[in-house]
Amino acid sequence: xxxxxxxxxxxxxxxxxxxxxxxxxxxxxxxxxxxxxxxxxxxxxxxxxxxxxxxxxxxxxxxxxxxxxxxxxxxxxxxxxxxxxxxxxxxxxxxxxxxxxxxxxxxxxxxxxxxxxxxxxxxxxxxxxxxxxxxxxxxxxxxxxxxxxxxxxxxxxxxxxxxxxxxxxxxxxxxxxxxxxxxxxxxxxxxxxxxxxxxxxxxxxxxxxxxxxxxxxxxxxxxxxxxxxxxxxxxxxxxxxxxxxxxxxxxxxxxxxxxxxxxxxx
Amino acid sequence: xxxxxxxxxxxxxxxxxxxxxxxxxxxxxxxxxxxxxxxxxxxxxxxxxxxxxxxxxxxxxxxxxxxxxxxxxxxxxxxxxxxxxxxxxxxxxxxxxxxxxxxxxxxxxxxxxxxxxxxxxxxxxxxxxxxxxxxxxxxxxxxxxxxxxxxxxxxxxxxxxxxxxxxxxxxxxxxxxxxxxxxxxxxxxxxxxxxxxxxxxxxxxxxxxxxxxxxxxxxxxxxxxxxxxxxxxxxxxxxxxxxxxxxxxxxxxxxxxxxxxxxxxx
Numbered sequence: 116x117x118x119x120x121x122x123x124x125x126x127x128x129x130x131x132x133x134x135x136x137x138x139x140x141x142x143x144x145x146x147x148x149x150x151x152x153x154x155x156x157x158x159x160x161x162x163x164x165x166x167x168x169x170x171x172x173x174x175x176x177x178x179x180x181x182x183x184x185x186x187x188x189x190x191x192x193x194x195x196x197x198x199x200x201x202x203x204x205x206x207x208x209x210x211x212x213x214x215x216x217x218x219x220x221x222x223x224x225x226x227x228x229x230x231x232x233x234x235x236x237x238x239x240x241x242x243x244x245x246x247x248x249x250x251x252x253x254x255x256x257x258x259x260x261x262x263x264x265x266x267x268x269x270x271x272x273x274x275x276x277x278x279x280x281x282x283x284x285x286x287x288x289x290x291x292x293x294x295x296x297x298x299x300x301x302x303x304x305x306x307x308x309x310x311x312x313x314x315x316x317x318x319x320x321x322x323x324x325x326x327x328x329x330x331x332x333x334x335x336x337x338x339x340x341x342x343x344x345x346x347x348x349x350x351x352x353x354x355x356x357x358x359x360x361x362x363x364x365x366x367x368x369x370x371x372x373x374x375x376x377x378x379x380x381x
Numbered sequence: 382x383x384x385x386x387x388x389x390x391x392x393x394x395x396x397x398x399x400x401x402x403x404x405x406x407x408x409x410x411x412x413x414x415x416x417x418x419x420x421x422x423x424x425x426x427x428x429x430x431x432x433x434x435x436x437x438x439x440x441x442x443x444x445x446x447x448x449x450x451x452x453x454x455x456x457x458x459x460x461x462x463x464x465x466x467x468x469x470x471x472x473x474x475x476x477x478x479x480x481x482x483x484x485x486x487x488x489x490x491x492x493x494x495x496x497x498x499x500x501x502x503x504x505x506x507x508x509x510x511x512x513x514x515x516x517x518x519x520x521x522x523x524x525x526x527x528x529x530x531x532x533x534x535x536x537x538x539x540x541x542x543x544x545x546x547x548x549x550x551x552x553x554x555x556x557x558x559x560x561x562x563x564x565x566x567x568x569x570x571x572x573x574x575x576x577x578x579x580x581x582x583x584x585x586x587x588x589x590x591x592x593x594x595x596x597x598x599x600x601x602x603x604x605x606x607x608x609x610x611x612x613x614x615x616x617x618x619x620x621x622x623x624x625x626x627x628x629x630x631x632x633x634x635x636x637x638x639x640x641x642x643x644x645x646x647x
Contacts, residue, residue, distance in 0.1 A: 128593075128595065129595065129597065129611065130410075130423070131410055131414075131420040131421070131422075131423065132410060132411070132414045132420065132613070133407055133408070133409075133410040133411020133412070133413075133414055133415075134411075134565075134611060135597075136402070136404065136407045137403060137406075137407065137423075138402065140403075140425075141399055141402045141403065142399070143399075144396075144397055144398060144399040145398070145399020145400075146399070147399075148397075148398045148399055149399075154397040154398065155397070155427065155432075156397075156424065156425065156426055156427075156432075156436075157396070157397065157403075157423075157424070157425040158422065158423070158424050158425075159406075159422065159423040159424075160422055161421065161422075162595075166421075166422075170422075173439065189575055189576075189596075189598065190575055190576040190579045191575060191578075191579045191582055191583075191595075191596055192579070192582070192583055192586065193595055225574075227574070227577060231576065231577075231580075232579075232580070233575075233576045233577075233579035233580065234576045237576075252598070253576065272597075272598050272599075272600065274600055299400075308491070308493065309455055309456055309457060309499075310455075310456040310497065310499045310500045310503075310519065311493060311497075311499075313456045313457045313458070313498075313499035314497075314498070314499065316457055316458070317457075317458055320458065327394075329394065329395065329428075329457075329459055330455075330457055331395065331401075331538075332455065332518070332538050333538075334538065334540055345395065345400065347398070
């Protein structure tokens with residue numbers, strides 16, 4: 116079980132001022148869930164070494180199998196994630212020769228190839244870090260191990276984060292935890308309040324232990340209460356998951372009708 | 382300083398599966414920042430009592446002035462925030478008569494006015510909770526104190542969360558911490574890589590200690606590197622903040638030009 120648990124740490128003041136919406140964590144959570152993992156927690160922290168380090172330490176103490184960090188790998192002063200990671204793990208920051216090679220090959224193609232101090236900073240990593248090539252940007256990503264936990268540190272620029280995830284993380288996740296197929300569907304109900312459907316929901320949940328069911332109120336349309344009910348199931352095969360899910364959907368639809376509401380799959 | 386620090390805790394499995402984007406925390410962060418607060422951390426946790434309780438306890442230990450929780454106040458089984466909050470504070474869950482009155486008045490207007498068990502659940506709160514009327518939905522919000530920290534627990538439905546925030550939280554925040562005016566602007570630079578601008582950025586930051594400056598790579602447009610540089614300033618008056626900000630913008634523009642790039646305010 117523990118090896119399926121994933122924590123996500125997003126680094127960046129812009130995510131804490133309302134300047135930038137945290138689409139990175141949302142995208143990573145979807146990828147992890149679809150690959151058979153369970154995201155246990157997401158934390159957003161400021162660009163401060165102590166904040167980054169303490170969040171990583173707290174996350175390690177919670178014993179997830181994976182920690183996926185994004186943001187703070189760039190060349191500027193406020194890119195502090197690798198310093199926070201080094202502090203959390205009690206490792207020195209050192210120049211990583213493999214990462215230097217990656218940067219050399221990238222900048223060699225530009226009109227400005229010199230490895231200046233800000234560029235060298237992107238190759239300065241915790242002593243035991245493994246650099247991961249960034250397919251679309253400059254800053255290398257990082258992989259590290261601590262006990263049975265694997266830590267990945269990705270860039271915050273969404274296109275770079277996604278490219279690194281697809282190349283270096285997804286294949287590993289699928290190999291290590293991708294034993295289950297997950298499918299989901301949603302129902303939209305009208306004309307029945309959440310407080311009225313609640314006891315019916317409890318019964319459908321009790322008779323479908325393999326299916327995760329959750330209601331989301333969507334307010335009122337033309338004075339009539341609208342709810343979305345999300346149903347999801349994981350099983351060892353798509354056919355088995357589908358059988359579990361169809362049974363729960365049938366019972367849920369019947370319950371809504373019994374409670375005086377209307378229902379459709381969306 | 383501590384009284385300006387705010388932590389946000391978002392509760393809901395749907396935020397951890399990639400099903401729902403966490404727009405609530407983003408919106409709250411913007412409101413808090415504009416009101417003069419500093420969001421120190423955002424945490425997203427699953428709909429599990431222990432997870433909710435331990436996140437609230439960790440947050441209290443970090444000594445923020447405010448904790449704003451959203452999600453998990455509804456009538457269904459998986460709405461567990463108040464149980465988590467009671468556990469975190471070591472208080473019993475009790476029926477809150479004032480909250481019962483709020484629900485009675487709301488449901489009296491519907492075709493289905495009875496206070497059934499799922500509705501009573503929404504009035505079952507930690508012993509020392511103060512219920513806050515929900516202007517657009519049913520579930521009352523909650524305010525609690527622990528030492529010098531004020532905890533608010535809001536519904537997760539965005540329209541309800543925003544209405545409760547506007548009515549009950551924003552006026553309090555403005556009165557307690559709204560002594561500073563915050564303004565910001567952004568520059569877009571082209572034709573200069575972040576690793577090239579980095580040392581110029583350091584100098585502008587050093588000579589403008591009142592201004593927060595951060596660069597955000599925006600990838601490439603027609604083969605040319607694009608950066609956004611966000612500049613923000615807080616001061617006791619708009620005029621003072623504007624003076625600080627204009628000086629930093631002038632220096633930043635000159636630096637980009639010196640580094641061979643083009644720049645405009647966006």
